[in-house]
Amino acid sequence: MKILRFAVSLPEDLLETFDKIIAKKNYPSRSEAVRDLIRAHFIEQEWSEGNKEVIGTISIVYDHDTRELLDKLMDFQHHHHGFIISSTHIHLDNHNCLEVIIVKGKGKDIKNIADKLISIRGVKHGKLSTTSTGKELS
Template identity: 55%
Template sequence: MNLVRFGVSIPEELLEKFDRIIEEKGYANRSEAIRDLIRDFIVRHEWEVGNEEVAGTITMVYNHDEADVVKELLDLQHEYLDEIVASLHVHMDEHNCLEVVVVKGEAKKIKKIADRLLSLKGVKHGKLVMTTTGKELV
């Protein structure tokens, strides 16, 4: 892998804030932090374009007593067997559960799956966390 040096002009105050944050996060130097920012930018672009194979997690908290939420969650997961890789179920208390669904596939389809799961009645909160399969990332 060839490394390339490039210059960036930014306001001094912005650089000072950036340096404080990278120190807090434990980066060895600015280059490492900038590489991570560029990788994140590329991953977000993969999700926006929608053609790339992507990976992620759909995390949900729901009340298992609410209507047919458990049945609907399971039915939807079975509907997308090719995209849903695994799931983790945690009992938070006597009524609430945490479910983490690991997904992999075309970005547009993964977003659709997340929208369907997160919009179910009984799901109190949820979020799609998007990442990459790593195949195209340096």
């Protein structure tokens, strides 16, 4: 991959703030921080367009004693098997379980799946995190 350089003009105080933030985040250089910012912006755009392919990680925490919850979660995942790449179940303590489900599909479909899964009665906490499949990133 060819790497190109370009110069950026910024107000002094904005650059000072930028340097402070990237130092806190342990970026080795301004270039690396700018590359990440640009990628993050593109990923967000892909996400908001809704039809681009994204990868999502859905984490849910629930009490496995909740009546019929395991059946509902299993039925739901089978019904949406085309989107699900992998899932991992971790027994946190005597009652609580963490399930991490990795999904792939159009942004809008992934959001819809996560919303439905997280709103199932008995799911105590749920979170969707999305990223790009990387096809359009470098």
